[in-house]
Amino acid sequence: MFKLFSRHSPRANAAPRDEAQEMILLTLERASENGRTLSPDDLARELSFPPAPHLQSLISQSLLRVDTSGALALTDSGRDRALALLRRHRLVERHFTDVLGLDWARAHEEADKLEHVVSAEAEQALAEQLGNPDTCPHGNPIPRARADSARAALTSLADCAPCSGAIIARIGLETPDGLRHLATLGLLPEVEIVVENQAPFGGPVMVRVGRAHYALGRDLAARIWVREIRD
Amino acid sequence: MSSCHTPTQHFGQTDLTIALAGNPNVGKSSLFNRLTGANVETANYPGKTVALNFGVTHFDGKRIGVVDLPGAYALGAQSEDQWVARQAVLEDPPDAVVAIADATNLERNLYLILQFLDLGLPLVVAVNLIDEAARTGVEIDAARLSRSLHVPVVPTIATRGKGVDQVLATVEHLACHQSTAPAYDSEIQAAVDALARTIRAANIEPPYGLAPRALAILLLEEDAWLARSVEQMPGGAAILARARELSAAIETRVGEPLSLHLPRARHELARAVARDAQIQHVTREPLSVKLWRWSIQPLTGVPTLIAVLVALFAFLFSAGGMLAESFAGFWETFISPPMQALIASVLGNGALGKIALWGLDAGIEAALEIGIPYVLLFYAVLAILEDSGYMNSIAFLLDALMRRLGLHGRAVIMLLAGAGCNVPAIMGTRVLTTRRERIIASTLVVLTPCSARIAVIAGGAAFFAGWQSGAAILLAALALLIAAGIGLNYLLRGRSDDLVMEMFPFRVPTPSVIARKTWYRFKEFLFMALPIVLVGSFAMGALYETGLVWLLSAPLAPIVEGWLGLPPIAGLTLIFATLRKELALQFLVTLAIAQYGASANDLLSFMTPHQLFVYALVNTVYIPCIATFAVLSKELGTRTALGIAAFTITLAVAVGGVARYVLAYGI
DSSP, X not given: OHHHHOOSOHHHHTOOHHHHHHHHHHHHHHHHHTTOOBOHHHHHHHXXXXXXXXXXXXXXXXXXXXXXTSOEEEOHHHHHHHHHHHHHHHHHHHIIIIISOOOHHHHHHHHHHHTTTOOHHHHHHHHHHTTOOSBOTTSOBXXXXXXXXXXXXXEEGGGSOTTEEEEEEEEOOSOXXXXXXXXXXXXXXXXXXXXXXXXXXXXXXXXXXTTEEEEEOHHHHTTEEEEEOOO | OOOOSOTHHHHXXXXXXXXXXXXXXXXXXXXXXXXXXXXXXXXXXXXXXXXXXXXXXXXXXXXEEEEEOOOOSSOSSSSHHHHHHXXXXXXXXXXXXXXXXXXXXXXXXXXXXXXXXXXTXXXXXXXXXXXXXXXXXXXXXXXXXXXXXXXXXXEOBGGGTBTHHHHHHHHHXXXXXOXXXXXXXXXXXXXXXXXXXXXXXXXXOOGGGXXXXXXXXXHHTTOHHHHHHHHTSTTHHHHXXXXXXXXXXXXXXXXXXXXXXXXXXXXXXXXXHHHHXXXXXXXXXXXXXXXXXXXXXXXXXXXXXXXXXXXXXXXXXXXXXXXXXXXXXXXXXXXXXXXXXXXXXXXOSSHHHHHHIIIIIIIHHHHHHHXXXXXXXXXHHHHHHHXXXXXXXXHHHHHHHHHHTTSOGGGHHHHHHHTTOHXXXXXXXXXXXXXXXXXXXXXXXXXXXXHHHHHHIIIIIIHHHOHHHHHHXXXXXHHHHHHHHHHHHHHSOSOOOOOEEEEOOOOOOOHHHHHHHHHHHHHHIIIIIHHHHHXXXXXXXXXXXXXXXXXXXXXXXXIXXXXXXXXXXXXXXXXXXXXXXXXXXXXXXXXXXXXHOGXXXXXXXXXXXXXXXXXXXXXHHSOOOHHHHXXXXXXXXXXXXXXXXXXXXXXXXXXXXXXXXXXXXXX
C-alpha cells in the first residue's frame, strides 16, 4: 500500500539537477502549447521526479514565475530556453525516425535523454541535414522553424462554439498510439468535423465526422487544434 | 478460462466456420444470438480480458460454427478488442468473415470492412439496421455496394431475423473464395506492391500464412505486433528496413507518415464507396434522435438523468422487495422444512447440525433472496440502459465529474453495477487500461453500497429510525465516494485515459442481447460471490455455535463502545458481517436475543435511533465482504486489496465516530 502512494520512482530521483530543471521548463512549454496552465501539483503529476526542490532555483534564475492564480508560468527567458530544448527534442526525434528508422515511441524516449546534451552546433547540423523540417514525426511544430507563425489562427477544439464546422489542423499527442487510434476513427489533420455539443463544467466535446458522433474528453479536445469555418 | 487456439474444441466437428465481425452497436450480438441460441461457449486469450463467443448453427443440413468477434472500429494492435478480433481470424481463418455494417453509418463501418479485405479474407457483408436507416431517410443499394467491394452484400434486420438465412446461403456458396484487395491511390499501391515483392523475394513464411500484400500493408502501417514477429525471421530485418524506406519516401511527398496516410486513404475510399451506394431521402429527424439530443443537452439532460436514477432505484426496491418476500415465503414453506429434517437425520441436532443449517438453509436462502430479486433485476435494468444507448448519455453528462475522480465517463457503469453486487463490478474494471484507473475504480466500487448493504440500511436504519436516516446514509456514502475519488486522483501518480466514446441515437433494446448481458454479469455473482458467501455462512455458524464469537468482545471494546458508542454485540456483528454482509442485521437480532432475551427482536429495545444510524453507516462504508476482498486480490494483488480494505475500515470507523458525536451534540 505504501508503494501505491509513493509518488516518485527511485530512478528519476537520480536525475541531475540541470536536467530536472530543463524537464520542468519543457513540460510547462508543452502544456502551454496545448492551451493548459499547470499548478505545482499538476506539474508533479506530469513528471517522474518531485519538482518542488527545483522550482525555487528556477524562479531565482528568472526563468519561472508564479502567477496570481497560483499557476506556474515561464518568463520570456524561460520560454526561450524551453523552445530551444523543444527544438532539439523534435529535431532529434526526426533524426531517429527518418535517418535511423526507429519507431516514434522509441524516438521520443531517446530524444528525452539527448535533448539535454545536444550542442548548438550539432543542432544546426541536424537541422540542415534533415532539410529544416517544420514538424516532428508526431506532427508537432519544431520551434523557430518556418511554419511557426501559422499557428496563430488555430483554435483548440475545447474552445469551439457548438454547431460550428471546423477543419482539424494539428493533433498535439506525443504518443503514436493515440494518434493512430484517432486516425482509425477518421480524426486526422485536414478532416472536416462539426462541433455538436460542449458539455458544461469541463465535460466532453461531441464532434461529428461524416455520420459518426464521438464524445472526446476535454483534455484530449484541448490538444486538437482546428481552423474554424466561418460562413 | 480456456485458450481459443482450436475452434473445434468449442464447436466439435463442423462443415463450415464463420466469424462475425463489426463495429460496436451494429447488431452483431443480435445476429449471433439469432443464429446460435442459448448454447454458447466463451473463451479468452491468455492474459486478455476481451472474450470470444462460440456457438453452432444449422443451415441446409450443415453444421456451422460461429465465432462472435469483439466489436471493434478497426483491426490493429493498439487496443485489446482490436487485437483479439484480428488474432482470432488470423490464427484460425474462418471459411468466411461475415462483416456486419450499420446501414445508418455505412461510411464509418466500411473502414473495418476494407481492413478485412486488406487481409485477403473471404468476406460477406451484412448491411444491418436497414429499417432504422430508412427512418432517417437512408437507403442502401446492396447491388452497387457489392460491385464496389467485389464481395456479396446482404441487407438484414438481425433483430427480426430478416436476411439471416440469406447470409448463411451466401456463405455456403462463398466458402474459401479469396476476396479482391481494395484499390488505394497509386502512390500507396506502388509502395505496397514494392514491399510485397521484397517479402516474396526474401522467401520467408509470412506469419499466419498471410498473403505478401496483406503483410506488406500491415508492416507499412507500422503494426508493432507483426513487425516483432517478422523481425525474428531470417531476412526479416531487411524487410522492415525496406518498409521504413518506402514509408519515408511517401512521407516526404505527402507530409505524414504512412501509418496515418493509409488510414486516411482508407477513410477516403470508404467515403467514396458509401456515397456511391447510399441514397439519402429528405426526412424529418426521428423521435429517437430528438430524444437522444435532449438527453445530452445539459438543461434537459441533467434533470432527466436524476429522474431516471431515482425511478430506477425506486423500481428496484419496490419490485425487488416484493420478489424477495415471495421468494422467502416459497423457501420457508417448501425447501426449509425438508432440508432441516434431512440435516437433523444425518448430522443430528448438535452443534454440527446447527452449523450445517447456518450454511445450507439460512445461507442459501439469504443469498438467493438478495441475488435473484435485487441483483438479477438490477442487471437486467442496467443492460437495458446500455443497449438502448442511454448509458452513453449518462457517461457523456458525468464525464466532467468522473474526470475529477481520476476516471473517464464510461467508468460510471462500473459504479452503477457495483450497486447490484461489487464482485462483477470489480471484474468489470478490467476494461480500464491503466492500473491507476483500475485501483481508483475498484476502490470506488467498494464504497458503492451494494444490494446487501442497502438491505441493511433499509431494514435497520430506515425501518427503525425513519427514511430520512436511510437517505442520509446513502448521501453520506456518495459524498465519501466522491471525496475518496478526488483524493486518490491526487495521490496516485500518472494520468488517466481520456474519454473517446462513440455516441449513437437511442435504439429499441433487443431482448436476447439484454438476456445475455444480464446473465453474463449475474453468472459472476453466482459463481464468484455466492460460493465464498456460503463458506462464510458455515464459518459464522461455527463461530456462533461454539461460542467463540464472544471472545472478540473485549479487544473490540475501545473502538466499538468507546469511539462508536455501540453495544458490544453490534461490534461483533460488524466483524462477522464481512462473511455475510446482508446478514449483519439478522445476526444482530440473533445475538441480541441470545444476550438480552426474546424482546430484543425490536432493535430499538437496546439501541437508540442514533446508534442504529452509526451502525448502518459503518456497515456501509467498510470493506464489504470476503467475496469482494477475494476478487480484489485476484484482480489487483493481495497488497492492494489489503490497502483498500484498510482504507475503508479506517474511513468507516472515522466517519462512524464523527457521526456519533455530531448526532449527540446536534451540530
